[in-house]
Amino acid sequence: MTMKVAIIGCGTIANSAHIPAYMKNKEVEIKYFCDIIPERAKAAVEKYGCGIAVTDYKEILKDPEVTAVSVCTPNKEHAYISIDCLRAGKHVLCEKPAARTYAEALEMQKAAQETGKILNIGVVNRFNDSVNRIKEYIDSGKLGEVFHVYVSFRSHRSIPGLGGAFTTKEIAGGGALIDWGVHFLDIVMYCCGDPKPITVTGEAFCKLGKNMKEYVYTSMWAGPPKYDGIYDVDDSITGMIRTEGPVITFNGAWAQNIGEREMYIDFMGDKAGIRLDYGAGFTLYTVENGALVSYKPQFNMTNHFENEINAFVDCIKTGKKLASHIDTVIITAKIMQAIYDSSDQHREIVLG
Numbered sequence: 001m002t003m004k005v006a007i008i009g010c011g012t013i014a015n016s017a018h019i020p021a022y023m024k025n026k027e028v029e030i031k032y033f034c035d036i037i038p039e040r041a042k043a044a045v046e047k048y049g050c051g052i053a054v055t056d057y058k059e060i061l062k063d064p065e066v067t068a069v070s071v072c073t074p075n076k077e078h079a080y081i082s083i084d085c086l087r088a089g090k091h092v093l094c095e096k097p098a099a100r101t102y103a104e105a106l107e108m109q110k111a112a113q114e115t116g117k118i119l120n121i122g123v124v125n126r127f128n129d130s131v132n133r134i135k136e137y138i139d140s141g142k143l144g145e146v147f148h149v150y151v152s153f154r155s156h157r158s159i160p161g162l163g164g165a166f167t168t169k170e171i172a173g174g175g176a177l178i179d180w181g182v183h184f185l186d187i188v189m190y191c192c193g194d195p196k197p198i199t200v201t202g203e204a205f206c207k208l209g210k211n212m213k214e215y216v217y218t219s220m221w222a223g224p225p226k227y228d229g230i231y232d233v234d235d236s237i238t239g240m241i242r243t244e245g246p247v248i249t250f251n252g253a254w255a256q257n258i259g260e261r262e263m264y265i266d267f268m269g270d271k272a273g274i275r276l277d278y279g280a281g282f283t284l285y286t287v288e289n290g291a292l293v294s295y296k297p298q299f300n301m302t303n304h305f306e307n308e309i310n311a312f313v314d315c316i317k318t319g320k321k322l323a324s325h326i327d328t329v330i331i332t333a334k335i336m337q338a339i340y341d342s343s344d345q346h347r348e349i350v351l352g
């Protein structure tokens, strides 16, 4: 019998990643498409030729046939919807970031522990081929001691939906860090064996987007500007995290007055280093026979969203705990909270 699942939130990530991946998985059937905008739920039923359109996710909770849900709503809705689903006996794959705050993420983790249901977070890079190859290089000792990782998630003009959900702190919890940085920090943590953070220092800047009408851009993902909306999140951020493993330094920007897009992670080891071009391949730099060498491994990339969904479906059947389980990725929520707290208080936060 096929496993019945439901999609809660039928927007961009649901349509571009979750739904197509479930549709490809022969062991799964999407029974519900839920969105508070009825047309979006109905459009999904029509487009994918299956399922029932609903506007209230609580309808799904009442159906014992539904085994699992994908929570693809804005960040504000992640915690309470995931918790309600877990308490109704459903397994949950919730999009990243886990939640707006560390406190909310802890509540989600508590609900997963109390119900014994699976709560995975959409840290999709843990299912990415480049990232997994880099992890293998690091685990095998090829890089030696990885002592410093530098993270850059900087773009010229890439604020999403100015004045909308992504730029409203009350809805999103933060800006460039919580939206983009979460992926980058998660990759570092995963590749470096999820090292315990010790201290965190950060400064977040809300500069370029706040005069909304004066913000000049070339394109705007996540919808056109809403000039009567709110812009109160970080459009750039910098900081340093000391861990029991490497020191992590980072610079991030949705928007900056530098016309470059620099999306990469540098893993610096004492034997070799690797630059990961985010979402693409990587280059390894080392010394061989007294000569400096670098090479870019060539391999076929699989679709990491499909890998993530297939692994979610599989772990429900096998009980296997994935690397994207809340128990592992909660640490990124703790770090991001500390970065924002450090910025608010203009001092270092000791996590111990």
Ligand SMILES: NC(=O)c1ccc[n+]([C@@H]2O[C@H](COP(=O)([O-])OP(=O)(O)OC[C@H]3O[C@@H](n4cnc5c(N)ncnc54)[C@H](O)[C@@H]3O)[C@@H](O)[C@H]2O)c1
Residues within 6 Å of the ligand: 008, 009, 010, 011, 012, 013, 014, 034, 035, 036, 037, 040, 055, 057, 072, 073, 074, 075, 077, 095, 096, 097, 122, 124, 165, 179, 222
């Ligand atoms: N993994 C990734 O790379 C990735 C990429 C993009 C977005 N995301 C994450 O996915 C989430 C959604 O982002 P998006 O770009 O798809 O946003 P979106 O605005 O396109 O879609 C969100 C949808 O949720 C619906 N919604 C809001 N409240 C709801 C509720 N209570 N019940 C049911 N539906 C509700 C909205 O009407 C909307 O259709 C965010 O948390 C974002 O951070 C992850």
